[in-house]
Structures are given as C-alpha cells and as structure tokens.
Amino acid sequence: MLKRVFMAPDPGRVRLRFAxxxxxxxxxxxxxxxxxxxxxxxxxxxGLAALLALFTVTDPTVRGQAVTTALLPAVGLPVLTVAASLHDRPVARDLAFLAVVGAGVYARRWGPRGHSLGVFAFMTFFIAQFLHATAGQLPRLYAAVLLSVLAAAAVRFGLWCYERRLPPAAVPAPPGATGLARVTTRQAVQATAGAGFALVVGQLVSGQRWYWAVGATWWIFVNTASRGETLVRGFRRVLGTVIGIGLGLLVALPVHGAAVPTAVLLAVCVFGIFYTAAVSYTWMMLWVTLMAGLLYGLLGVLSPGLLALRLTETGVGALGAGLAVLFVLPVTTHAVTDAWIQRALRCVHLCTAEAAARLSGADHADPARRVGELEQLLGRVRLSVAPLVHPLNPMLGRKRRARQVLALLDDCAREIRGLVAVAADPEASHDARLAAACWRVEAAVEALTERGDDGTRPPSATVQAPVEPALAHLHGLERALAELATPLRTPSGSPLVGA
Incomplete structure (x- = not known):
C-alpha cells in the first residue's frame, strides 16, 4: 500500500501541486x-470551507472552476442558516439533513459543478452539527465562510493557478440514462435511505456525535457508481478510520490541543488528504481521521473514548450504505465497469491520434491534455473494478481476468505517456509508418468496444521491429490492445464481469 501511494505515477506533478x-x-x-x-x-x-473549495471544485476549465467556486457560498450559506436555526428542533433538523443528502447526491447528474455544490451543501450542514452551531453564531460563521472561500480562490486563481500552464482534463461523469435507470437518481434514493438508517442508529449510539454516522454514509457514496464500488469504499473507509484512530492515540492525544504542534500536524494532514485522495481512499481517510482528532483536541474534548465512538459511528454509517446499495434500487457492477472500460479505450485512441498529429507537425494537437483525461478514466476503471480484485472476492476467475485488464490498461497508459513525451520533442521526426500504426490502434479499439457476438477480435500486433521511438510505443500499445481481447471477453463475447 505504501508503494501504491508514494510510487504512483504523477504526470506533471499534479498531485504534489494540488496538495x-x-x-x-x-x-x-x-x-x-x-x-x-x-x-x-x-x-x-x-478552514473546512477553504478545504472544500480547493478539494471539491473539479470543472475542466479554469473559468468553470471560478464560477463554481463563486457559487459555493450561494449554496452553503442558506444550508448553514437552516442547520443552525433548527439546532433545537431535532426532528425538523434530521428531516432537513436527509433532504440535503438526497439533493446533494442527485446534483451529480449535472456533472462536476453539481457534484461540488452538493458536497459543499452537505458538508456545511455537517459542520454546523460538528460545532453545534446556533442562530446567534451565524453572522460570524457567514463571515468565516466568505473570507475563506475568497482566500482559497485568491490562491487557486491568482497566486498558484497551475491549470493555466497544464490544462486540466475533463472530469468523467457517471454513465448516463433516464429516470430510475440513471445512476445518480438511484444513488440519491440509496444515499437518503442509508443516511436515514445511519441517523437513527447513530443517535441510539450517541445523542451528541450521531452526525459522524451520516457523514460516513455520505462520503461512502461520493465518487462511486455501483453496488460493488460502494461496498469496497465502505470497507476502505472503516480501515482508514481504524488506522487513523491508532495514529490519533499516538499523535493527537499527546499534543492535546497545543496550538503550534497542532497547527503543524494539521498542515501535514491537509497535505496528506490532497496528495493521497486520487490513489488511495484508505490513506485519505487515515489523514481525515487524524485531522478530526486534532480538531477535537483544539476544541478541548479529545479522549480515547471519543475516538472509539468515532469508529463505532463510522461502522454504523458503512453498514447503512451497505444495506442501501444491496436492497434499495441496486446498481450492478456489470454495466458500470463495462462503460468505464470502453471510455478508457476510446480515450487511448484519441491520445494516439493527437500524438500522431503532433508528430506530423500539427501545432493545434494537444496530446498532454488527453493523457490527463486518460489517467482520470483509468482511475475510474480501477475504482469500478476494485470489487472484483478485492482479496475477499471468492470469484477467482473474474478476479484473475480483472487483474489482467488493469495490468494491460496500465501498459496502454505507459506506452501513451512515452508516445506523448516523444511527440513533445521538437526534434522528433515523422515516420510514414506512424499513420498505419495509428489506424491499427483505432481498429483494435473499435473491435474491443464492439459488443456483438460475431467473434470480432483486434488485429494482431505487427511483428516488425520498430526503429523510431514513437513507433516503439505504438507497437507496444498494439500488443497491449491485442492481449486485452482475452480477459475482456469470454468465448461467447460476454463482458468482463459477466451477467
């Protein structure tokens, strides 16, 4: 796990800059x-408002990010008002919280902006419970939110806008549909049901910290699109919480709210959250849990019993999410995994075409942007396939095939990165064989993304030994695509995850 976090590819050092x-x-x-x-x-x-403004806003353009950031207070302040005003009316407060949960998940249907605003709305309500905010505190809290979002925006769009130098890739949206077939609609119902369970059981466990259970249910649903993904994410959240509590006992308790060491450790936690979020949910939760312990130390209420209670409430939240995805409008892993793999393969072809165009002298071609998109899509594939490769999965055949698919897609990404690096070299020469190799890549992708039963297979990779570096990467890409045919399909042509 350490190797996965610290040795994971970081093209353009985006994760490092992000953190x-x-x-x-x-x-x-x-x-x-x-x-x-x-x-x-x-x-x-x-501080939490600034964290959310920097973490959740993922629009594909700098202008879009600025618009979403400006909209955060417009969503968050009314929710904060409702949460604080209902502080002494628990039934109305609980119903309002569940409504925010459902609306926040449903907002994902409008892409990255809807997702960001939904997360900010939920977390604003959550923060009000965390701090036991009342109506009398609202003016100060309004000022804090506005000032912090402004500070985050000043850094993101002024002091350190690295996206202007490294254009961000479009964030993949969940596979679409209509009505109850739409993933976001089904998940909105699931999240509300799971949060309702977590709220009731969480209050039975603790009348003061019940909101931890609701928060656990919410965050387990974020960035998932199937039953399997949600169950695995729940397991990882509990695991990360357990490790984080262990660190809290070793680090946060001895510090006990002392200002300077707590500030330094909080900075380390923030860096850890942002740096590990894209590669390991378990590690991200470790840092989140340690950060929560440090904040409770600042508030003067940290104790071993409180940390144990957090673990219990996290377990309640994970159970609520698990029951919801199993029994309320379940979304199978089958369709979601298949859709993400096909999108990743099509992006492989687009990367290849952009790189070949750049090598041909087309200044408008920008393969680097496509590489960023491919990395995000492969992240979505890994998330979707995670239930199949999980150690507890008893279906060994599917586990083996899923691992083959991930390994070969990683091979594709490695060859694409090499090809793009060659294309970026102004001294790279154009070879007439590049076009033919690109056509073969396109044919291979089309064969892999066809779902008919005609037995179509990608063309075999050429055996000609390449001379130019670009051709070497293209031939490596061809080989990986040709080998993908076996694990992606059974002899009958069924997808990776079966029926």
Whole structure:
C-alpha cells in the first residue's frame, strides 16, 4: 500500500501541486479568520470551507472552476442558516439533513459543478452539527465562510493557478440514462435511505456525535457508481478510520490541543488528504481521521473514548450504505465497469491520434491534455473494478481476468505517456509508418468496444521491429490492445464481469 501511494505515477506533478496549494490556501484562510477576530468555531468553519473549495471544485476549465467556486457560498450559506436555526428542533433538523443528502447526491447528474455544490451543501450542514452551531453564531460563521472561500480562490486563481500552464482534463461523469435507470437518481434514493438508517442508529449510539454516522454514509457514496464500488469504499473507509484512530492515540492525544504542534500536524494532514485522495481512499481517510482528532483536541474534548465512538459511528454509517446499495434500487457492477472500460479505450485512441498529429507537425494537437483525461478514466476503471480484485472476492476467475485488464490498461497508459513525451520533442521526426500504426490502434479499439457476438477480435500486433521511438510505443500499445481481447471477453463475447 505504501508503494501504491508514494510510487504512483504523477504526470506533471499534479498531485504534489494540488496538495501543496491546498496547504497554502487553507493556511491563508485560517490566518485571515484569526486576523478578522473570529472565535475558534469560526476559524474551524473557515478552514473546512477553504478545504472544500480547493478539494471539491473539479470543472475542466479554469473559468468553470471560478464560477463554481463563486457559487459555493450561494449554496452553503442558506444550508448553514437552516442547520443552525433548527439546532433545537431535532426532528425538523434530521428531516432537513436527509433532504440535503438526497439533493446533494442527485446534483451529480449535472456533472462536476453539481457534484461540488452538493458536497459543499452537505458538508456545511455537517459542520454546523460538528460545532453545534446556533442562530446567534451565524453572522460570524457567514463571515468565516466568505473570507475563506475568497482566500482559497485568491490562491487557486491568482497566486498558484497551475491549470493555466497544464490544462486540466475533463472530469468523467457517471454513465448516463433516464429516470430510475440513471445512476445518480438511484444513488440519491440509496444515499437518503442509508443516511436515514445511519441517523437513527447513530443517535441510539450517541445523542451528541450521531452526525459522524451520516457523514460516513455520505462520503461512502461520493465518487462511486455501483453496488460493488460502494461496498469496497465502505470497507476502505472503516480501515482508514481504524488506522487513523491508532495514529490519533499516538499523535493527537499527546499534543492535546497545543496550538503550534497542532497547527503543524494539521498542515501535514491537509497535505496528506490532497496528495493521497486520487490513489488511495484508505490513506485519505487515515489523514481525515487524524485531522478530526486534532480538531477535537483544539476544541478541548479529545479522549480515547471519543475516538472509539468515532469508529463505532463510522461502522454504523458503512453498514447503512451497505444495506442501501444491496436492497434499495441496486446498481450492478456489470454495466458500470463495462462503460468505464470502453471510455478508457476510446480515450487511448484519441491520445494516439493527437500524438500522431503532433508528430506530423500539427501545432493545434494537444496530446498532454488527453493523457490527463486518460489517467482520470483509468482511475475510474480501477475504482469500478476494485470489487472484483478485492482479496475477499471468492470469484477467482473474474478476479484473475480483472487483474489482467488493469495490468494491460496500465501498459496502454505507459506506452501513451512515452508516445506523448516523444511527440513533445521538437526534434522528433515523422515516420510514414506512424499513420498505419495509428489506424491499427483505432481498429483494435473499435473491435474491443464492439459488443456483438460475431467473434470480432483486434488485429494482431505487427511483428516488425520498430526503429523510431514513437513507433516503439505504438507497437507496444498494439500488443497491449491485442492481449486485452482475452480477459475482456469470454468465448461467447460476454463482458468482463459477466451477467
């Protein structure tokens, strides 16, 4: 697991920049809140608002990111008002919380912006429960949220806008449909049902910290699109929480809210959350859990019993999510996995075409942007296939085939990265054989994404020894695509995950 986190590819050092910028942006937000005279609750609210503004906004363009960031307070402040106003009316508060859960998940149907606003709305309500916010505190909390979002925006779009130098790839949206066949609609119903279970059982466990169970259910649903993905994410959330609590006992308890060491450790946690989020949910949850322990230390309520209670509530939330995806409008792994693999394969072809065009002298071609898109799509494939390769999966045949698919798709990505690196070299020469190789890649992708029963297979890779570096990568890509035919299909032509 350590190797996966710290040795994972980081093209353009995007994860490193993402994490470092987050530390800077959140640090400025916290400093601004303190200079403005906000109390500790306001400063914590501001820091978490800045974290969300930097973490959740994933529009494919800088302009789109700016618009979404500007909309965050428009969604968050009304939700904060409702949450604080209903502080002493538990039934109305609980119903409002469940409504926010359902609406937040349903908003994913509108792509990255809907997802960001839905997460911000939910977390604003959650933060109000975390701090036991009341209506009398609202002016200070409003100021903290606005100031922190502004500080995060100043860093993201002013001081450190690396997206202008490295155009971001479009964030993949879940496979679409209509009505109850739409993944986001079914998940909105599932999340509401799971959160309802978590809320009721969580309150039976603790009348003060019940919201942890609802938060666990919510975050297990984020960025998942099938029953299998959600179950695996729930397992990883519990595992990351267990490890994080262990670290909390070793680190957060001895610090006990001391300002300077807590601030340093919180900065480390922020960096860890942002750096590991794209490669390991378990590691991200480890840092989130440690950060929560440190914040409770600042608030003066941290104890071993509180950490144990967090683990119990997390388990309740994971159970609620698991029951919901199993029994409420379940979304099978089959269709989702197949859709993501096909999209990744088509992106392989687009990357190849852009690189070949660049080698041919087309200045408008931008293969680097396509590589970023491919990395995100492969991340979605790994997430979707995770239930099949999980150690507890008893279906050994499917597990073996899934691992083959992941390994070969990684081979494709490696060859694409090499091809793009060659295309970026202004001294790279154009070879007439590039076009023929690209056509073969296109034919291979078309054969793999066809779902008919005619037995079509990708063309065999050429055996000619390549001379040019670009051709070497193209031939490696051809071989990987040809080998993908076996694990992706059984002899009858069925998809990877079967019926």
């Amino acid at each position: 470092a910028r987050a530390v800077l942006g959140i640090g400025l937000a916290v400093l601004g809140c303190q200079l403005a005279g906000n109390p500790l609750a306001g400063t914590v609210t501001g």
